[in-house]
Amino acid sequence: MKKYIVFWVERYLYEPNIFQRLLSFLFLPLTLIYCLIVWIKYKMTDTIDYGIDVVSIGNLSVGGSGKTPLTTALALKYENVAIVLRGYGRKTQGLHVVSNGHEILCDVESSGDEAMIYALKVPKAIVIVSEKREEGIKKAKEMGAKLVFLDDGYSKHHIKKLDLLIDVRSKNGFCLPSGPYREKIWSGKKVELLQEEIDFKRAVHIENETEKMALVTAIARPQRLDGFLPKVVSKHYFEDHHFFTKEELEEIMESSKAASLLVTFKDYVKIKDFGINISILDLDLDVEPRVYTLIDNYVKGDM
Known part of the structure; x- marks a missing residue:
C-alpha cells in the first residue's frame, strides 16, 4: 500500500492525468496559503555567517533531481571538504559523523543511503548527517573542513552560502500541495541555476x-x-x-x-x-x- 501511494503521488506531482490535474486545481487555495507561509518565513529570516564557506546544491521540487551525483562530482575536486545533509531515510536521529575523511564510522542504516554514497565515492571528505544543517556545518568546521557542500540546502535561508540550483522542469508548475515545488526563487534571493546537458552531463x-x-x-x-x-x-x-x-x-x-x-x-x-x-x-x-x-x-x- 505504501509503495502504491508513493508512486501515485509522484505521478500526481510530475505526470498528472486528467483526474489528478483537476485535483491539483482544487488544492490551489491551500497552495496559496503554503506559498505565503514559506515566503513570510523567507522574508523574516536573517542570514548567519558560520565562518566557513558553504556551497549548497539544491532544487526547488520534491523528488530526485541529480543532487547527489552533482555534489559528488564537485566535492571530488576540492581539498579539506565536508558534505552535510539531512540523511533522509536513515533509522537514526540527531547528528552523526558518517565519515571523518579517513574511515567510515557507521552503517548505512545509521547514515542513510545518500550519505553512504558520499562516504564511499568521496573518501577524503568528512560526511555528516544532521536534521539541523547548521549543527552539521559547525561540526565540519570543528573537524578541520575548509569548504562545506550542503546537500539540498536552498531552503536553509538562514545559512550564508552559495546557492547552486538544479533547474528541474515539470508539466505541473504549482507549489505544494497542487504541484511538486517546495519553493520558488524569491525576489532578492541570489541563486545560480544549473541545467542538465548545459552545465553538467x-x-x-x-x-x-x-x-x-x-x-x-x-x-x-x-x-x-x-x-x-x-x-x-x-x-x-x-x-x-x-x-x-x-x-x-x-x-x-x-x-x-x-x-x-x-x-x-x-x-x-x-x-x-x-x-x-x-x-x-x-x-x-x-x-x-x-x-x-x-x-x-x-x-x-x-x-
Missing part, C-alpha cells in the same frame, strides 16, 4: 554486466532511468530510500530467472553485503568549468 556505465539482469531500484521517479537502461528481463520499483531485505531480492531473482540484479549505486550501498550477484548502473557527471569557477569565485570572496 551524465555518463552512465554498468559494472558487472550480465546477459539477464533484473532492474531493482528505490529512487524517486525511477522512470528517469529508462533512457540509460540496457535490456533487462524485468523492472521492480520500490519507494525512495526503501531498505531492501535479502529475501525479497532473492525472490525477485528467482521469479525473473535473472543472473544478476541491476541497481543504482544508491541501492547498492544498502545491499552490497547480501551476497547476491549485483550489476551496478553507475553514474558520473561531466561538469562544465563555469560551475567550478562559480565556486572558486565564491571562496575567494568575488561574489
